Amino acid sequence: MSAAIALPAVRSRRARLWRRYGLAGVGAGIVLAWVLVAAFAPWLAPWPPDFVDVTNRLRPPSAAHWLGTDALGRDCFSRLIFGARISLLAGISVVAIGAAFGTLVGMVAAYARGLADAALMRLTDLVLCFPPIILALAIAAALGIGTRNTIIAMLVVWWPKFARLARALALVQRSQEYVEAAVVLGLKPARILGRHIVPNAIGPLVVLVTLDVGNAIITFAGLSFLGLGVVPPTAEWGAMVAEGRELVEQWWVATFPGLAILTIVLGFNFLGDGVRDWLDPKARR
C-alpha cells in the first residue's frame, strides 16, 4: 500500500549535524582559538609587544611585521596577540564575578520574599537607573586608569541584570509542582533551593553568561578606546583602535584590532546561541 507513495529522502547526516551544531561549532572554534592565542602569546608573538623601534614607524604589513607597525614602530601582530589576554581576562572575569554575585542576590531575594526581596530589588533598580556605560565611565575615572579598576567599575554596573533574571527564574521554579512536591516530601529549604530550584533555573543564566562575554569585551574595549581601560604601553585592542583612528593612510593600525574584537564577539555570540538551543528542549528538533 505504501509502495505507491514516494517519500522524500531523509536529510543527510552531515546536514543534520550542521543544523544542530553549525554556528555554535564555529563560535566555539573561534573562542577556543583566541583562548589558545592568549595562553601561548609569549611563544606565538614574533616581537615583544612593547618593543619600540621608531625607525620602523607605521610600516605596512610585511614579512617581518605581518600586520605592520604602529606609530611607535611596535609590531601590530604581537600587540594583537597580547591584547587577546587583556580582552579575554576582562570579559570573562567581569561576567563570571558579576553573574555569580547577581545570581546570589536574585535567588536569595526570590526565596526570602518580603522585605529582603524588596530591599535587594530596589538596590538593583537603583543601579539600572543609570546608563551603564556612563556609570562605568564615571566610576573608572574616579578610581583611576588601570585594568583592575576598569574591571571593578564594570562589575558595579554588570551584576544587576543577572540579579533580575535569577530572581525571575527562581520565582518561576518556586511555583512549579515539583518544588511543591519537594515541600510535601518534607525536604529542607536549603536542599529545595540547591537541588530543585537552582539546577532548573540555571539554564537561561548560562546562556546570558555566554552571550554576555562578548558584550563585556566590547564594553571594556570601548572604555579603553576612550582612554580609561589600560595604562598606555599595555597592548589592548580598544586602545589600539584609538591609536589608529587618526591614521587614515595606515589603515592596518586600527583595522586588525577592530577585526579581532569583531571575531571574538561573534564567536561568543554564536556559542551563546548554540548553548541556548542546546539548553532549551523546545528548540531541539
Next chain:
Amino acid sequence: MTASDRLEAQPQGVNRPPSIPPTLEVRDLRTVFLTDAGPVRAVDGVSFSVGAGETLGIVGESGSGKSVTALSLMRLLEEPARIVGGSMTFQGRDLLAMRPEELRALRGDRMAMVFQDPMTGLNPVIRILRQLTEPMVAHGRFTPPEAKQRAVGLLGRMGITAPEKTVSRFPHEFSGGMRQRVMLAMGFANDPALLIADEPTTALDVTIQAQILDLLRQLNAEFGTAIVLISHDLGVIGAVCRRVAVMYAGEVVEEAATAEVLADPRHPYAWALVNAVPRIDQPLGEDRRLVSIEGAPPDALALPAGCRFAPRCPFKIARCETEHPPLAEVAPGRLARCWVTQAGQVLPRAGGAGFGGTRAASTATEPLLAVRGLVKHFPLPRESLFGARRVVHAVNGIDLDVARGETLGIVGESGCGKSTLARLITRIHAPTAGSITFAGQEIATASPAAIRPLRRRMQMVFQDPYASLNPRMTIGDILAEPLVAHGVVGRGAAARERVRDLLSTVGLNPAWEARYPHEFSGGQRQRISIARALALEPEFIVADEPISALDVNIQAQILNLMLDLQQRMGLTYLFIAHDLAVVRHLCDRVAVLYLGQVMESAPAGALFARPLHPYTGVLISAVPVPGRTRVVLQGEPPSTLVLPTGCVFRARCPIARPVCATAPPLAEHAPGRWAACHFPGEFAHGEMGA
C-alpha cells in the same frame, strides 16, 4: 422538539441519496512528518465524508492523528509535515489543487475552524469586535457596519450577555468559556458550510462545556452547518455528533453512528475507549476496576505489518499479527477495521465480577483528617500606593472529615478552591484561619519544621505529570530523595533496593531507575509521581486531579493502580477531580465545592442518585451523556474577589428564593448527607439516569 429529536432528524452519511454531493469528501488522505529519523505517517489512509448539515466526530488518543487530520483539511500544515496522498474535495472543489490565495479565501469563509485553546486563539491586543468583523469584511461578505451588527448579534446568539458593550473589550477581560464563545462566533461569522472544531471544550469546566456543546448542536440545527468535532472524549462527541470515526495510529479503525459505537463497539480499540471511562448514566456496580489496555500506541516509524492494534488487543487472533485488516462493513452502516468482528464475533460487555476492588464498607471510626472552618485568602499586590488591597477568597470556611481507609472525592468548577484545599491540607500553603487535624495533631498553625515528621504519613500526587517531576534528576534519585531526607534508608544499596521495589509496585520496570523523566510518557510519569508519594509509606494521599491530564485509557490504568494500592496498603485518599463520572465510580463519599465552600457532602451513590443541593444537580446534569436533555447552568462562577452575600450559589441557582439572601448552614438532612441549602432536594432533575 428536544435536542435528541433534532439529532434524529439529521440526514445520514450512509443513507444519503447518491445525487447530492457531500460537503466534504476525504479519500485515502495520507499526511507524513518528515523527521530526521524517517517519515512519520501521522495520517495514513483516512477516508470519510460529511454531508450538508451533518455532524461527524473524530475520536482517538493523543498521537492518533486526529488533529493532524483537521489541520490537513484546512491545509494548515507546514514543513516538515506534508500531504503525500489521497484527495480532499470540499463542495466539489479539490482542496489539494488549490493555490494559497484560493485557500485563504476559503478559510474562515466557507470552512472555519475552532481551536482547542481559547486562551491563545485570540489576539490579545485587538478588541473583540475587530477580531470578529475582520474576517467578515476581509471575505467581502459584509460591509463594516453590517459586520458590526452581525458580530453583536452572533455574540448574543453565543450566549454572551450585553454583547453591544462586551464587543469593545479586549480578550483578557473574558473568561475561558467566554473566549471559546467568541472563537465559535468567529467560526460562524461568515456562515460557513463546514466548521471544524478541534477539542473545543477540553480546556473548559463541565458546566461551560455543556453550554458550548449545546450551542454547537443548536447552531448545527439552525444554520445547517456541517460540523467535524474532534475530541478524545466519546461522551463529548456523543452529545453533538451523529456519526463518529475512531482513529488509532493514523487510521480510522471504526466508523458508525455514535450511539451504536457507545452501545456496541465493533473494534477492540473502540471497545477499550468506551469501557475505559465510567458512565454516569449506568448503574454503579460493586466492581470499581475499569477496562484498560496495556501498552502504548505503535512506534509511528515502525508500524506493525498486521493490524496496528494487535500488540495491545485482548481479542487478537493469529491473522491479526500478519495481515493488515481493511476498513470493511461489519453491519449495515457500520465500518470496522478488525478481522475478529468482521468474522462476526461480538466483543464482550465490560465489567462484571472477577476483577476485585470492591467498595470498602464504611465503618464509623475516628476520622484520620478533620478540617474545621478552613479559610484561605490570597491578598493581591496593591494596584496603587494608596489603593485598598484586593483579596482572592479561595477557601471560605470548609468543614470536612476523612475516615481511615475511605476515599473522599472533591468536585467543583475551576476556581472553587479545590486545589487550594489540597495545598492547605498538605501545608504547602498556610491557612488564613481554621483548623486541620491530621491523626490527632493540629497542623494548621504548626511550623514547617514541626510538620516535617508528619509528612511521612501524608503525601500528595499532583495534576500535571510533566511539571511534578524535577527534569534534572533521574527517577532513582527522585524516589530515593525522600527516603534519605527522612533517614528511612541510607544512601547506596539500601536506597536502590527500595527504589526498585517502588517502581515495581507501580508497574514500572525497576531497571528504569537511571532514566530521566522526559523519557517517560504522561501515564508512566504519573506512576512515578505515585511511587514518590508511596516512598515514605504514608497512610493518607491527597490526589489533586491526578488523571485529568491523561488519555482515557491511561486514566483507567492509573485509577486501577490507585484502587490496587488502596487495597494492598489500606490507604486513605482525598481525590480531587472535575470528572464527576470518575468521582462517582472511585469515591466512597463526595464533597461538592462552590466558591470555596462545601455545598453538599454525602456518600457517592446517594449523592449522584438524588442530589440535595441544586448545584450538585446541575453539575451532574452537565456531564455529556448522549441523548439526554440537560439542565444547563447559565453564567459562570462569580468572582472570588468579592464574595456574594447570603447563599453563594444564589445568583445562578434555578430555585433561588428571597430567603436565600441569608446563608444556609451546612446541615445534616439525612444520615451522612450534608447540604448547605434552604430547600434541600427540591431541585428535580427528572432526566437523571435516563
